Amino acid sequence: MQKVFELSKGMMIGPGQPLVVIAGPCVVEALDICRRIAETVQAACAELGLSYIFKASFDKANRTSIDSYRGQGMDEGLALLACIREEFGCPVLTDVHEPDQCALAAEVVDVLQIPAFLCRQTDLLVAAAATGQPVNVKKGQFLAPEDMASVIKKLASTGNERIALTERGASFGYHNLVVDMRSLVIMRELGCPVIFDATHAVQLPGGRGTSSGGNREFVAPLARAAAATGIDGLFLETHPEPEKALSDGANSLRLDDVQTLLAKIKEIHGLVG
Secondary structure, three states, X not given: OOOOXXXXXXXXXXXXXXXXXXXXXXXXXXXXXXXXXXXXHHHHHHHHOOEEEEEOEOOOOOOOOOOOOOOOOHHHHHHHHHHHHHHHOOOEEEEOOOHHHHHHHHOOXXXXXXXXXXXXXXXXXXXXXXXXXXXXXXXXXXXXXHHHHHHHHHHHOOOOOOEEEEEOOEEOOOOOEEOOOHHHHHHHOOOOOEEEEOOHHHEEOOOOOOOOEEOHHHHHHHXXXXXXXXXXXXXXXEEOOHHHOOOOHHHOEEHHHHHHHHHXXXXXXXXXX
């Protein structure tokens, strides 16, 4: 049976709950850009009756190139996330890449996220869950959805059962991903809320040689299909000017397009649940 649990004070995720929208820039950028994104998406979610979590990574340790922008680092990045949390009163989420980052990040953010490439790293999973904070795990591009049962078991070994799983596509040859919508159904049957990452699902990993490409025109169609299949949350990376984003701009949704998409997703989600 699929769980319902509290992501943050008063915000529930799971069957029968409002759709949770996790949205923000790929990586922590300037405070004014993060403020603009948080303000816009929070207002859209409030109008539509959806739950909102701001997301941004303080460090992107898996960038393609050594020369790529990784973020502001842990201290400055977490300080900015704390600022967004306080100013807008919304929960915040960030990635953790190493076990010793978990406790420090958990003092600031409401949800810890495990990147797809690291979803089988036992020490990282256990350290994240041991904080007691909810943990969202991106399913690795290399894993079958049923393989996430072992990931859940590692996390739950700490006594923390506030676990969500995110589908972000599966490797389909070189520099390409494909989304198998059956994955959403299979992972829901594992008992955890399931989130669909509509922007990383259209990524072309390493497709530009020293960076990843993407096909943002497919974000909306895939998000609609996922909502029709059945999801508990929607993950979006968004930016006012994706062409100028410091990371993952090619697959980021334009900020001006967020409300229109969310309105359609809410409509579909209301029919499916």
